Amino acid sequence: MELRTVTAGYFSPTDTTKKTVEAIARGIRPVINILDLTPPAAREAEYHFGPEDLLVIGAPVYGGRIPLVEEEAIRHIHGSCTPVVLAAVYGNRAYEDALLELRDLLSCQGFIPVAAGAFIGEHSFGNVIAAGRPDTQDLAKCTDFGRQIAFWLKDATVGDFSLKVPGNYPYRARGAQSGIPHEISGDCIFCLHCAEVCPTGAISTKSPAIKDMSRCIKCQACAKKCPKGARIVPGGFVETMVEKLSAMCGEGRKEPQLFLGR
Ligand SMILES: Cc1cc2nc3c(=O)[nH]c(=O)nc-3n(C[C@H](O)[C@H](O)[C@H](O)COP(=O)(O)O)c2cc1C
Incomplete structure (x- = not known):
């Protein structure tokens, strides 16, 4: 498969997904395009990719799913048998159905999922859980993963890929939409x-x-x-969340999990 362009796409309010996706994309090819879906205006435009483009798309995990705003944004991204690499970035607890949801969504939009990974990013709540991640070690793994993908794609066609990722149907129910007061x-x-x-x-x-x-x-x-x-954040909300989530994260460092559809 000859690639014309490689694009790093993400919704990433606190930049951990951005760092992860850009490292994977730069492993595939040093010069990349950026599709940053974080600013509201960027999520209103329509985007089109052809069969010789490659999209690396990443999402932070919110409640075991991808954020609803990113789901809506992805519905504006159109592929045409376009290879796509999926990345779910989670705060050390679990990513549940996020990769499965990304795979299904991108497939519906005309993309062919060729590889995926679940990566760890510092938790949005505070700077305690998975502090500083993705770190140098994580980013090196992302770049290596990108290099491997480039190697696999060289002598492949999109028809060679059938990507399986963890997750369950029905997807986890989304939590009620409620903000955090500051x-x-x-x-x-x-x-x-x-x-x-x-x-x-x-x-x-x-x-x-x-x-x-x-x-x-x-x-x-x-x-x-x-x-x-x-x-x-008043009322000790963050501290309580950190305590609760830390107990759910388990002991020891979690490492990225990588999946290839070939
Ligand atoms: C509303 C919300 C829900 C979250 N849910 C989860 C979750 O289910 N599992 C998990 O491990 N991390 C969860 N996180 C943490 C984020 O997935 C993690 O911090 C991610 O790296 C943030 O990405 P960003 O830096 O690109 O914004 C959640 C964060 C927020 C804000």
Whole structure:
């Protein structure tokens, strides 16, 4: 299979999916295109890929699924027997049906899934669970995986691939949509970076304190990317979540799981 282009596509509020997907794509080919579906406007356009393009698409895992906003965005991406590599990035607990959902969704959009992986990223809630991941070791594995994919694709046609990934039907039910309230501390310098990085436009561009809770998807981009650490989740929500989730994550370092459809 001769490739014309390689594109790294992702929805990635706190950048762990972005780093993972870009490392895989750069392993396939050093020069890549970027399709960043995180800003709201990017999710409104239609995108088309041909049989000689390759898409590496990644999603963070939210409740064992891919985020609803990314599912909606992927419905605007059209393939034509286009090979696709899938990446689910999860916060060290579990990825459940996220890879299966990605595979099914991309297949419906005209893509041929050729490989997939589940990777670990620092959990969105706090900076304790899987802190600093993907780290150098993870990114080296992503790049190696990309190199392997390039090698496998060389003498293959898309008809050679039938990718199996873990997951169950019906997919896990999505949790009720509810946001996380934030308090703004005295350290806030009103730079409005929080509004800029919010992937759903939930924060007012006039004041960081004004937030549309019906739009908040709990991604924590606003809090994690605040240059002053001035967005505080009150009531010990993050600490309680970290305690609960840490108990569910198990002991020891989890490693990426890789799947090839050949
Ligand atoms: C609303 C929400 C739900 C999440 N659900 C899960 C989950 O089910 N399993 C898990 O291991 N991590 C879960 N995470 C953690 C993210 O999958 C993880 O931190 C990921 O690396 C974030 O990707 P990003 O940096 O691209 O935003 C969740 C995070 C959020 C915000």
